[in-house]
Each structure stands twice: as structure tokens, then as C-alpha cells.
Amino acid sequence: MIIKEGFARISVPETHNRKGPGTRSAGFYNNEQVINRDLTILVLSKLRPKNYLDGFGATGVRAIRVAAELGIESSISEINPISVRKIEENLAMNNVTASVHKEPFQSVVSKGLYDFIDIDPYGSAVPYLDVALSSVKNGGYLGITATDLSVLTGSVPSKTRRRYGAFIANDAHRHEAGIRLMLADVVRRAASMDRYITPIISFWHGHFYRIIVRVRNGSMKADRSLDLVSTVNFNKMYSNYYEDIEQGPVWKGDLEDSSIITEALALRPGSVSESSVNFASKIIDENASLMFFEMTDAARSMGMSLPRVNDLIEELVKTGFSAYRTHFSTTGIKFSGTWQQFTEAFVSALRKT
Template sequence: MEKKNQFKTISEGAIKLMAPENYFIKGPGTKTAGFYNMDQKLNRDITISFLKTVKPKLALDAFGGTGVRGLRINREAGINTVISEINKKSFDYIKINKEINNSNVEIYNKTFQAILNDYLFDYIDIDPYGSVLPYLDEAMINLRNRGYIGVTATDLTALTGSMPAKTLRRYRAHIINDIYRHESGIRLLISEIVKRAAAMDKAAIPVISLWHSHYYRVIFQLVSSAGKADEQLEKTGIFDRQVGLANEYKSTIEGPLWLGNLNSDLISKLNYMDNPDKLFLKTIEKVKLNDLSTYFADIADFARITNQDTKAVEASMEKLRENGINCGRSQFSDTGIKVSSSVSEALHIIY
């Protein structure tokens, strides 16, 4: 193991841990032993808030790194937690961090597949470096009925269509890489999850969905029911921007995508966080608006395609509210507005 002075003691939530001196503050970083990414703190904060709300009996942090997620789940949500880590050096760091926090988490130096053979979990957290697809099927098989799975996807080049060949190869889909790409990308990820679950006669129901920085985060509930699985499949399909946004857009064929809600009613309860920071509160506020409209109205993009001057976001929302339309800023674009009307109606009121 590296010398102690190559590491730094840091605090996150209710725990302290030893992390590499060169831990990553922004972006995905590079996967290394003892991997710790500060940019994922929001991800972990929202996970803790969610788990304190639903209170599963047994949780799995399947890709431990420093153990920060599993240790926080155990300490802050009060949930029996298992941490698994295949890398031996990372496993040694998790042992140190378990001791530092006097934690009763169970830790194992095992593969994802091996740890799933030993337990039946109520919550499984999948946060690999890259695509979550190689791990989805086995997680779904080894989850208790009506349990939850949280996935963190960092393969945004495929999900946003910036590498079309990879998007087609990995997700068998077409995504337009423009200002709407992150809402399309997260809907593509959910569509894939829903289809894989349905093949097992299970319904995957999104509970929380968000984009932040270099990753998408989706937490979904899995319900064993062929009928409910069919209902979920009916909510996947092709998105046409001329139909779904406004007639001024060219007709498009994008997807297949998830066209249902990105969140469940549970999102309204996610304020359950000790000493939440500004980023957590701001993000939750935006995420709660996800399902006002299937897509957002982007005032800058509409101005571009109609050759008009861009309107200010706050003034545009004030005008919408004057016309009886509930609205708020979208998490997917700085110039995007989620609206309770159709996107077309909102855009034509603004312009």
C-alpha cells in the first residue's frame, strides 16, 4: 500500500475516511485503487436521502472504492450494509475506513456476481466506472421483490449520441446530440432498464432520475409482475420533436426512449437530509419539476430555429405564470423550462 502521507483524511456526511491525496474533485477521473470522487457527493447525498425515506433492510454498495457510499448508508440511514470491492488495494482502504468510523458494515473482496450469490438484497447500488449494462441483469435477478436498484451511468458519449456508432451498438438507439441530449440520454438509459426488466416479467419503475456533471443517476423499483412490465413497455417509444416540442421543429425519429415519468411521487419527500448543502437543495428543486412536461421548452433553441432574439428565462417564466402555466427551470439546460402545458403552447406564449 502507498505511504500514509500520500493520503488525506476527509469528511463527507457523517463519516471520515482516508482518500488518495490526488482524489478527484470534478469529472469522472481515472479509476484507481482507493478511488474517491468528490463530484459524486451529490449522488451520494441524494441516495442517503432516498434510503432514509424508504428504509430497506439490507443494502449493497457493489463497487466500494474507498467505501464512502456504503459507510454513509450504514451510518446515516441506519441500514445494514454490505460493501463489495474486487480490487485488493481498494479493499484494504475500505478496511481502514471501516475501522476509522467504528462501523459494522460487512466488507468483502469479491466480484459483483459472487456477492450477489451470498445475499438477497433490498437495495443494490451499481456505480461502476462506465456503463451499468453488464451488471443490470444479475442485479435484477438477485433483488428482493419491490426492492430498489440505484445506477450511476458515466458512458454519456453513448447515451447522448455524441458517438452514434457506440449509441447504436450499446443501446440499439438513435439520439440527436443537441441541447436536448441529456434529457434524451437519461430517457434512453431508463428505456433500456425497463426493457431488460420486462424480459424477466418485472416492472422497472423510475423513482428518481437526474443528470449531474459527468453522470446520470437513476433509482428504480423492481416489481415482479408481467402485467406491470407490459404497462412500462407501453411507455417506451420514438420521440418526434415536431410533435413533442413544436411544429417549428423538423420531424425527427429519436429513440427508443422512455416517455413516462422520470420520478415517482416519492420525490416530494426527498428533503430528508441532515445539513443539506446548496447544491443538494437546488438539484432536488429542479428534479421535482422533471415531470411537469415530457421534455422542456428551451427558449434559446426555439429562438435559434425561428430566427428570433432569445428571451430571458425569468421573464419568460413570469409570462407563463401570468397565463396560468406552472413552470420552473429544467435540470437539463440552463435555458430550459419545464411547463405544465404542452411545450408548444408555452413556447408560443413566450414568443
């Protein structure tokens, strides 16, 4: 069947995935990843790399959109011969050209020089990170999609330890901790190659994490980036309500470059859906604090009910610190003050609610 995404028309299997991570099949297409591709187009409209490699083509939808909607020279690698035929069919249907490599990503990426490399495999991106990080141009970009969220969020601790050398408590903060763990892993791998990364955008949506980072050469800056990789302990950061346990290592630096996202939002390519634009405009304040403050934890620690989120934000702003909603939790707040200020504002907000 033919579906429309952005300005592209894509032939996808009748059985394509409408919900969840989906089952692996030739010409794999997942409707739930439209937001991932939309935000990639949005950010690329600002970054304007010279060329783009869609490392895991499937239907080729990513590269086709990048070529058709932004006019950026694109390449695709894909190992499944049936998917390769789909990609060629889709390129022709959209009247765009891209170099199609019927080879594994690992060999394609190490032969060419790409400004933007997009990694979107089934499951974990870990097996592909080193070759991508060492191959991308100095000053280029890596887009990484991960769907191994149960591992990144610590729901199977032995696997989190094996794959990422980390511990993550599978609690209300797990998605911010999980995406920061993913970033920490990328930072450490880049540093081992005397390279360092700067996050452009990082977000969680349903069953996946998506990050886009800039990669540059520099051993001193690599050292500085490693200084921002360490553990977090909510007992020390917030209050005795939390167990005294070190989580991580996680990336403690910025999750995004909010000025790039704001400029991309101003450019807003017409092919990016309104819901994706709304989502992007909601994630521009995630740098306001290292981790968000969780209202349900504050409520439980004081034996109180929940105030309205907007009432609490109003009270928090009165402290002179910044306070914003976070996309990581509907009851989470990015707040640059202390736990004590948070709980005091919480009590005041509850009086209003």
C-alpha cells in the same frame, strides 16, 4: 489523506479526483460524486430499505455513509485487494461495521437478497444490470450511476446503437434524452424478467447520470411499462423547426416520484450538504412534461433574441398550464402546453424583457 464527507471520515489517495470522471486507481474517490452520494442518503432516509449493497466499493464511502448516517445494515463488494484494505481501514476509522466481500459484484449480488443494490462501476452500468435486476428483492431498489454519457447522448451514434439499440440526436435536449434512454434500457431488461420499475429519482450532474428505481414483479405491469418506451420526434411534438427524426427508444413515463423526494427533503438528514438539498429541491418538477422546451430553439426558429427565463415562465403560467425550470438546460422549460402556446408566451415575455 483523510477527507470528510457527510458524517464520515474517509482515507483517500492523495491523487483523488477533484474534477471530472477521474482516473481509475485503487481506493478511487471522486469529489464530483458527493452530490450523487448525498442524494442517495437523502432518498434512503425516506425509503429505509432493510439492507444495502454497495456493489463497487472503492473506498467504501457509500456503504459507510449509509451505515453511519442512517443505521442501515450494509454490505460492500470490491475486487481490488488494495481497495479492500482501504475499505476495512475506513470502516474501522468510522467505527461502523459492514460485510466486506472480496469478490465480483456479480457473484455477491446473486448470492444474497438485497433491498437496495447500488451499482457504480467505472463507465457503463450495462454489464451489471441484468444480474442486479434479477437479484434485487421484489419491491426493492436499484441505484444506478452511469458515466458513459457520450454514448447515452448519441455523440458516437454507432456506439449508441450497439450498446443501447437506439439513436439520440446530440442536441440541446441530449441529457434528458440520454437519461430517458438509460431508463428505457432498464425498463426493457426488467420486463424480460416479468419485472417492472418505477423511477424514484433521476438526475444528470456534470459527467454522470444517477437513477434510483423501485423494482417489482408483475408481467402485466411490465407490459404497461413497455408501452411507455418508444421514440420521440420533436418535429411532430413541437414544430417544423426540428428535423423529422425518431429518437430513442426512450422512457416516456415519470422521471421521479416527486412526493418521495419532497418527503425526503422534509426529513433532510443533517449529513446532506445544503448545496445537495438545493439541487434536490430544484428537480422535483421534472415530470411536468415529457421533454423540456428549449428557449434557444424557439428564439432561432423565430429569429428573435431570448427573454428572461422568469418572464417567460410568468407568461407560460398564464396559459393555465404548468411551467418550471429544468435541471437539464439553463434555457429549458418544462411546460405542459403546446409549442404554439410556448412561442406566443415567448413573444409576450420578450416585450417585457
